[in-house]
Amino acid sequence: MSLRAELEKSVTAWAATHFPGLPAEPWVRPCADERHGHFQTHFAMVAAKAQRLNPRDLAERLAKECPPPEGWEKPTVAGGGFVNYRVGPEAVGRAVDALRQDPNLGIPRVPKPESVVVDFSSPNIAKAMHVGHIRSTLLGDSLARLLTRLGHRVNRVNHLGDWGTQFGKLLLAYRAAGRPPLQPDQAIDQLEEFYKKGHQEAESDPAKMDQARAELAALQDGNPERRKDWRLFCESSAEHFRKIYERLGVRFDSIRGESAYHEDLPKVVQDLLQKQIAEVSQGAVVVRNRTIAEEPYLIRKSDGAFLYATTDLAAIQYRTEELKADRIIYVTDARQQLHFRWLFDTARRAGCRAELEHVWFGTVLGPDRKPLKSRDGTPLKLIDLLNEAKERAGVILKSKRPDLPPEGLEAKAELLGMASLKYADQLPNRNLDYVFTWEKLLAFDGNTAPYILNAYVRTRSILRKSGLAKHPCAPVRVAHPSEERLARLLLRFGDAVELAAADRKPHHLCGYLYDLAGQYHRFFEACPVLQLPALRDSRLTLVGLTGDVLKEGLGLLGIPTLEEM
């Protein structure tokens, strides 16, 4: 249990006894300013307001009747009714001793594990993944890792766009070209060319548009030749996706595209009509809810075709009934908020009992504050982004480590490039658009992956220097202020992980890891580790624990570590 949680227990018990009416919030928080203390509670001010009492008097009572755990200083009252607590160095040492023996590093387990589907990434078949997919892919992956770590049963689902109307135009051009074989390493580019060609033709020539529609209808009716072509498109795309996911270290439990729900769609619409949730309007089938919008939600077009809303409804049914999901989390960009409001509302009215959540994020912008594009104005391809990250990391590596043999350089550049990209993408609050620059991404200092990795590497190098095979696990004695700060920060890891998961915002964890890396660097400046025999094992233990927490924290963000920079 963290220091905070220990104190929290005591304060909450006191609050529940004397003020049973008040909500059981977390009342204990770390002080923003250490001069006030290590932890504070503002409970007295809240309770005083509710009961019309004097907040200072109540704070005095709380401080007196609610003593901190063993080894803490006597609490003090300050301001308008804050009670401040300070932990003694021995108590810090004891807490760190408990932490180093905890395989979970202070990360709590949820009392009631849920079966959670995380739906993320979801690229379209026959198109290269682009920069618009990166936030969903990384954020979804991190959320899945966080929820798994807290004890939930997580199902990572890639809901591929493999059944849209774009296939009519693509088939049209592909077949007109004589159904040529696709080159393994250029398949995606070839498919994009065919689509572009088919699209242009269909837009300019109504007869071609009719043909494209006919191609789509043939595919959806199960025409064997079209099916075969479509499967080829899917397989070529899958290979493209696989390479990118491998480099990003992202995996899925289930890759199940829209096509998998094709057969279920008529029944979904029929059910909604039968339950009188949906109605026929102007030949289409729609769902209405004036509290959401005046315009209705379309689930079947007037020509009988289904939409992605219908597919999503079918997917909810599958996930709740077949996968037994208690909760489904969708990770998509902000523009789909209205769609998900409609989707969730409709599913609930139709009897869905699972919790449905839309975790949305903003756009990646270029330096001009417009959505990030490549030089020719098309969306920036993800593969180009990854390659450039690696290349730039390689240039920096060579300049920083000219002594490094060329063999190891490439793998190191790849790791640093991916780590930097992943960290930079997850650092800003997901609800905001963010401005992407290479300078920020691969900077050596500031809140970046290299800075944190550097701290980790130094925990490893000091170990190598010590001649030991692994970090010792000795009782920790905090002797220096920067050492004590490091220890207390380590004890907050569990809180940071919990907050990031509960908020569905991994950037909270980035902030914590940056603080920890910085505090480790300060400790490192101030505290000789190997030179002082009396403190050597204690400090090596602290160093080892710092490394473990940095590694575990980065791991929850999907970022691997390395032993040497």
Next chain:
RNA sequence: GCGCUGUUAGCUCAAUUGGAUAGAGCAUCUGACUUCGGAUCAGAAGGUUAGAGGUUCGAGUCCUCUACGGCGCACCA
């Protein structure tokens, strides 16, 4: 028009969900190296949190209005 969302230091972003004197990095300036790895550390400077009201013991955070931006609103996904 309706709805969602945003505006914090010159720039890019934080702020533990209503708590104490709003913090970092970059850029600028000043220091610390024959280093337990300097991809580091110490320090200076930089703010009417877009503006105006309101609620509160307390507001960057909640409410109302205004200005400016991004996005979405029936047959794409």
